[in-house]
Amino acid sequence: MFYLTELINLPLRGGDGHRYGNVRELVVEPEADDNLVRRVIYRHNGNLWEVPLRLLGLDLEGMTVEMRQVSPVPMEINSGHLLLRHDVLDQQIIDVNGRRVVRVNDIGMDLREKDGSYELRAQQVDIGVSGALRRLLQGAVPRAWLKGASEWPNSRPIPWRAFDLVETDPARRIRLQITYRALGRLHPADAADIMEELAPAGRDAVFGSLDHEVAADILGEVTPKLQRSLIEGLESDHAADIIEEMEPDEAADVLADLPAEQSEEILREMEAPEREDVADLLEYPEDTAGGRMTTEFIAVPESATAAAAIAATRAFEGPISGVTTIFLLNDEGQLSGAVPVSRILLAAPSNLLQDMADEAIAVERERAEADVAELFNKYNLLALPVVDDQRRVLGVVTADDVISWLSED
Known part of the structure; x- marks a missing residue:
């Protein structure tokens, strides 16, 4: 050689x-x-x-x-x-x-x-x-x-085909066929570490070249300071495409940290369903249960069977990795119980969910995040529903969310 x-x-x-x-x-x-x-x-x-x-x-x-x-x-x-x-x-x-x-x-x-x-x-x-x-x-x-x-x-x-060259010129990046597809195959946490190591110009160039879904996963893993920097380097329509791919609670956290004018401009560029979910979450203070919850969860009638719960899980379009609990609703749409997914998987398809349900521990949307963390610790929860005054489910806080915000401190 x-x-x-x-x-x-x-x-x-x-x-x-x-x-x-x-x-x-x-x-x-x-x-x-x-x-x-x-x-x-x-x-x-x-x-x-x-x-x-x-x-x-x-x-x-x-x-x-x-x-x-x-x-x-x-x-x-x-x-x-x-x-x-x-x-x-x-x-x-x-x-x-x-x-x-x-x-x-x-x-x-x-x-x-x-x-x-x-x-x-x-x-x-x-x-x-x-x-x-x-x-x-x-x-x-x-x-x-x-x-x-x-x-x-x-x-x-390092083998020639096992690295990506950092090129800041968009036109030249295309001509040199630098796609960063390999970066997208890494775990988002590893990709986020790489983004933080890059010089600012290279970081913006790489992030702006990523697939929207990959960029969203990485954005959810980097620090709030770097989130702001990455989003501020994008056009509003490009930023909106990425934020639409994030979980609603993470998207709301990102937009809440941006200047109000920029946040509103990105919201206007988002598709209506995603925009409404995120806008609703932005109404809550960030350090409350409402500000920390996600609006993506699975709830079924309390009369449903295990088979119906599994069907609802398969039809769920949110991040399935975060689904640990199925929530039960009574005829008035109020929270009446909770069943761990693991229990449903072990049950006969015809078993009624209400027969295997636990008491539904819930929290009001105004409760402080410290109280939410205390409930998770006290009851060893994987998910905690957030309810309104009528005990209707507004969203869910997951254990991952709690770990994430506690690590920020």
Whole structure:
């Protein structure tokens, strides 16, 4: 394997032995092939030139290329070209497997024979000490000695396809085919940690490029301060698309922390059902049961069977991971009981829910969040319904919600 630092400044020669200059840059064209070096840029008499790369030979003494059928041209900036030295070295990248943000110290290159010539491909990036030392010592020690640095124990390679390059220019990000799909496959908490590690410009660029649902999941995990920063960097319609994908209580918390004018503008851009749910929650002080509840829960008539409860769960469009309890309503729509989902799953389909229900412990919407947390601790609750004066269910506070706001303190 060769490293980019070993190749920069190598003599560039034609097949006839004529020296054209010194290698200054290697170019990948992601639209054609995401890691194949297709062009080489070299310096001659103070000017930069480029030629398509048809590689005839490569060692630490120089790079030999086919020049008979091409003519060097002055280097031109092309937004669809990835310049390995300029665009990757020293840049922040998202290490998807390691769930972190790191800086590139070097790039490992693989040389393969093909059809009478050679292909040069970027295979990995080195984020370890060995890569940093190769660059630091370049030109100060013999190249053959630097070659041994690839064997040093502190080499920390990341495969070429296992990271995302942070590109702040939207047009160039598209041309370079940087999609951040891999980031979306991480757990939202891990992705949120990565967002917090990025520099502000890179953070805004990455977040603005994510799928709306992925962005919503990440937004629910980052700190309130970072939530504000990310949303303030978006157009109102884009922010609305993301917030619509959040749970209503989380969406309300985000909007409550924004300036009133911006919050109202985003609300206007949201679809009517989501807008109404979030607007209702914004009416409650944040530190009350009403301000902490979500309006997404499952409630069925108290005369329903276990089979009906399972059917209601399957039809539920909210976050199913938070559904731990089914609430029972009497003929007047008032809360009359609660049944853990685990109990329903173990019951015969024809069993009546009211026969297996627990007493429904509930809290009024005006109660302070400290009282809510005390009820969770006292009764070992997984979910606590929030009711109005007529004991009609307005929403539910979940154990996850309690853990989340307690961790803020």
